[in-house]
Amino acid sequence: MSFQGRHVCHIADMTVADVDRVLDAAERLLPAARGERTLEAAKGKILATLFFEPSTRTRLSFESAMHRLGGNVISVAEPGSTSATKGETLADTIRMVSSYGDVVVLRHPREGAARLASRYSRVPVINAGDGAGQHPTQTLTDLFTIRKAKGEIRPNTVTIAGDLKYGRTVHSLAQALAMYGAEMVFVAPESLQVPADMRQHLDAMGARYRLASTLEEVVGETDVLYMTRIQKERFPDLDEYRKVAGVFRVTPSLLAEGKKGIVVLHPLPRVGEIDPAVDDTPAAKYFEQAAYGVPVRMALLAEILGLKGVA
Numbered sequence: 001m002s003f004q005g006r007h008v009c010h011i012a013d014m015t016v017a018d019v020d021r022v023l024d025a026a027e028r029l030l031p032a033a034r035g036e037r038t039l040e041a042a043k044g045k046i047l048a049t050l051f052f053e054p055s056t057r058t059r060l061s062f063e064s065a066m067h068r069l070g071g072n073v074i075s076v077a078e079p080g081s082t083s084a085t086k087g088e089t090l091a092d093t094i095r096m097v098s099s100y101g102d103v104v105v106l107r108h109p110r111e112g113a114a115r116l117a118s119r120y121s122r123v124p125v126i127n128a129g130d131g132a133g134q135h136p137t138q139t140l141t142d143l144f145t146i147r148k149a150k151g152e153i154r155p156n157t158v159t160i161a162g163d164l165k166y167g168r169t170v171h172s173l174a175q176a177l178a179m180y181g182a183e184m185v186f187v188a189p190e191s192l193q194v195p196a197d198m199r200q201h202l203d204a205m206g207a208r209y210r211l212a213s214t215l216e217e218v219v220g221e222t223d224v225l226y227m228t229r230i231q232k233e234r235f236p237d238l239d240e241y242r243k244v245a246g247v248f249r250v251t252p253s254l255l256a257e258g259k260k261g262i263v264v265l266h267p268l269p270r271v272g273e274i275d276p277a278v279d280d281t282p283a284a285k286y287f288e289q290a291a292y293g294v295p296v297r298m299a300l301l302a303e304i305l306g307l308k309g310v311a
């Protein structure tokens with residue numbers, strides 16, 4: 001089914017068939033994403049990026065993706081520069097912005113903000129991260145990276161480690177991996193494990209997962225190690241953050257105990273979860289993962305905008 005004109009607020013807004021179609025198109029778009037092929041399919045179209053939280057990868061890769069498709073970009077990277085500071089509601093902001101562009105990419109600190117925005121938008125809204133909620137386009141990039149590194153998604157055991165409570169990339173990815181039937185291991189301090197409501201949802205989906213508390217106990221059975229940052233900015237109490245900060249660190253010696261062919265992913269930014277000495281090992285895939293944000297977002301924009309002859 002065509003994805004044209006649809007919102008992507010949650011990974012569950014897409015089926016496995018939708019995701020596969022986007023990932024297949026992203027594969028074909030790799031040369032264009034690197035600038036080796038020039039496209040004009042999005043000529044005359046405008047992407048509006050509206051970021052109420054900091055971002056390096058998501059905003060810039062979306063903007064690069066739109067430029068690579070031949071389209072234009074309008075952007076708010078600094079929320080202090082918008083009329084939200086004068087008290088304008090998100091609903092009103094979206095009413096305006098969606099009349100200035102053909103698709104809106106929104107990052108917001110409030111969970112559910114993208115879904116709310118979609119109700120007031122004249123054009124498709126893509127969630128670029130809503131508080132501790134979801135980050136579906138990061139998940140598309142993660143799945144693409146797993147496919148590139150491992151050939152397929154389902155047969156892998158994916159260990160997801162770090163902040164599984166507040167980490168929105170984790171929430172999207174776990175649901176996507178459940179959709180694909182991959183096996184998951186969730187490694188976190190008890191206070192940062194996957195929230196109970198999400199576990200219930202995974203159970204209802206028939207997801208295959210287990211919980212663990214150390215990397216050492218699971219590294220030998222892990223095909224993909226997905227590290228995440230402890231989300232300091234989401235802790236109501238900084239003393240609670242200090243208790244768990246720095247709890248996990250991937251090192252070459254840990255990986256030496258790992259399953260043959262293990263790869264390490266991270267949505268980035270990292271703040272100590274991965275020793276830089278890992279960067280030069282064959283396991284390190286996190287910078288490639290960040291680069292894949294461009295072809296994957298090109299493919300998604302092309303689907304949503306109904307662009308012809310792109311991939």
Ligand code: CP
Nearest residue numbers: 055056057058267268
């Ligand atoms: N992975 C990710 O969302 O990175 P940014 O916060 O830099 O966009």
